[in-house]
Amino acid sequence: MFGRYEGDISYTDDAVSVRLEKTSELPRYVRFCRGEKAEKALPSGRGTIVINPVEPVNLPLPLTRHLEIAFLPISLQPGASQKLFLSFPLEIGVFLEAGGDVHVLDLFSLSTTKFSLYGSPDAGLITRWHTSGLHTAQPVVSRYQEGILELTIRNSSPETVDVSRAVFDSDSMHLFYGDLVEMAGDMEVYSPMIARTTVRNLPPRAGMERCIELYTAKKIPVVQGKGFLMEFGVA
Amino acid sequence: MIPVNFSTLAPAGTDTFFAIIQSDRNIIGTTSPAEVVSFVVAVIFAYIIGVAAAFYLKRRFSHKMKKDQLDFRIKAVRVLLVIAAISVTIPAFFDASLTVIAGIFIGLVAVFALAGQKIITNFLCGIAIRYEHPFTSGDYITAGETSGTVVSITPFATVVRTTNGVSVHIPNEKVYSGDVSNFYANVARRYDYELGIRYRDDIEQAIRIITGMLDGYRFVLKYPAPEAFVSDLADSSVKIKIRVWFPSAWANTQDDISLRTHILPEIKRALEAAGIVIPFPQRVVWSGNETQKKRQNDG
Structure with a gap:
């Protein structure tokens, strides 16, 4: 399903169906997913349609721009570093690319949505919540439902710290797809309360395609490279 | 301010106009025509600059600021530009120093303050709210x-x-x-619900069903986790209180009735599916003979 389409689109599996219907009038983009239908007419001299995963914080409503991944607590000694593989939920974006412009046609997801509060109600933030297994090698995931985050956690604090969650800002997310959807990130733990998370702007493996980010398509200016500072704890 | 040879550039029909401007004859008190024209040109110029500034600010900040905040700033910029233009050109009208102008201004403010205390209070409170x-x-x-x-x-x-x-x-x-x-000051809001179950129903089972159902509801926050507990042993039922946190940005788009109609029917259905009943208010009434028989049986 992921890729760039100049001509026809036709993808159907048990959960989702995406196709381009040629009618006597304008071509029509039609998508079915989890009992929900989306339909849009396209201009006849249409450009390229791109389907790729996007930052998973937009559905069912854009209530947050932060993704929180919870996992089994792991104890890290001072100065220790650990590479982990976690899963994250996927949202799929369909874009119309023409004349140097990228327009969002559709957004859908096969994963279930849950929100959470990171921090206190007055000072914290709402996050898109996801529970992941803790793996030291690439886990098996459903290609259109979950992606894989390669996360390197470093404990820079002078004490042993239990880490059981990581919060990422979608403004600095960079997703790539090949056989699976992947991103690579880092988490620098400064204390049991404070850590910084970043997502690398490089594909985790060679040959992967870069995804069009939603903030790029929506022309939302973002400051990148800073990552997200977790100030309400890592466990 | 007006060039001496300016009139030579203008069409022939405007000769008289420029002659008046260039004359030394005063038209308002001690104010010359050239000073009046300077004032008008300055105000128009400030207005045009203000329009251009408003256009620029809208383009630059419309996606970063709330509409009313941006409008307020644009208004402030435009008013300041006009005030600046007036401040620079108006002293010539009175042939007076800025101190005198300030004195007149303060006097006017005092008059307005006495005439419209309510208006002034509202205005000051508006500034305080914005601050x-x-x-x-x-x-x-x-x-x-x-x-x-x-x-x-x-x-x-x-x-x-x-x-x-x-x-x-x-x-x-x-x-x-x-x-x-x-209701938007905090990112999350708590809602409380209450329902009753029969005395013979299993309380733990009811609480398990309720929290399980809430866990599957996407707008109910994972943390703080929803709570359900016995809040009262009432006349007709065991009261269970349910505390649920929602993202404010979502809950505020729903009215209270919608928040109840989302959650409560689902809870009722889930409880009834497990054989747990939400009872009507009820009272056991014993008649005289029955009370006597009951005493004998108990005795």
């Missing part, structure tokens, strides 16, 4: 007896749109001096 930010446009608030979404904060009133689409202007004095609840 303290107890709410901004788009927030859902309750001020006095009015609840609704803040549309704008004008210099004299706060405009609120109620859930039934009525626009209410609340004087800023009332808003500032009264109690205001802002």
Whole structure:
């Protein structure tokens, strides 16, 4: 399903169906997913349609721009570093690319949505919540439902710290797809309360395609490279 | 300010006009025609600059700021430009120093203050609201007896749109001096529900069903986790209180009735599917003979 389409689109599996219907009038983009239908007419001299995963914080409503991944607590000694593989939920974006412009046609997801509060109600933030297994090698995931985050956690604090969650800002997310959807990130733990998370702007493996980010398509200016500072704890 | 040979560039029909401007004859008190023209040109120039500045600010900041905040800043810039233009050119009208102008201005303010105390109070409270930010446009608030979404904060009133689409202007004095609840101030809001089950029903099972059902509801926050506990042993039922946290940004788009109709019917269905019944209010009444028989049986 992921890729760039100049001509026809036709993808159907048990959960989702995406196709381009040629009618006597304008071509029509039609998508079915989890009992929900989306339909849009396209201009006849249409450009390229791109389907790729996007930052998973937009559905069912854009209530947050932060993704929180919870996992089994792991104890890290001072100065220790650990590479982990976690899963994250996927949202799929369909874009119309023409004349140097990228327009969002559709957004859908096969994963279930849950929100959470990171921090206190007055000072914290709402996050898109996801529970992941803790793996030291690439886990098996459903290609259109979950992606894989390669996360390197470093404990820079002078004490042993239990880490059981990581919060990422979608403004600095960079997703790539090949056989699976992947991103690579880092988490620098400064204390049991404070850590910084970043997502690398490089594909985790060679040959992967870069995804069009939603903030790029929506022309939302973002400051990148800073990552997200977790100030309400890592466990 | 007007070039001596300016009139030579103008069409022939305007010769008289430029002659008047260049003359030394005063037209208003000690003010010359050239000073009047300078004043008008300066104000028009400030107005044009203000329009250009407004256009630039809208393009630059419309996606970064709330509409009313941006409008306020644009208005401020435009008013300041006009005031600057007037301040530079008007002293010539009076042939007086800025001190005298300031004196007149203060006098006028004093007159207005006496004539319209309410207006001044509302204006000052408007400034205080903007400075303290107890709410901004788009927030859902309750001020006095009015609840609704803040549309704008004008210099004299706060405009609120109620859930039934009525626009209410609340004087800023009332808003500032009264109690205001802002439902958007925090990112999450708690809602409480209460229901009763029969005395013979399994309380633990009911609580398990309720929390399990809430866990599957996407707008109920994972943390703080929903709570369900026995709050009262009432006449007809065991009361169970349910505490649920929602993202404010979502909960504020729902009215209280919608929040109840989302959750409560689902809980009822889930409980009934497990054989747990929400009882009607009931009372056991014993008649005289029955009471005697009961005593004998108990005795």
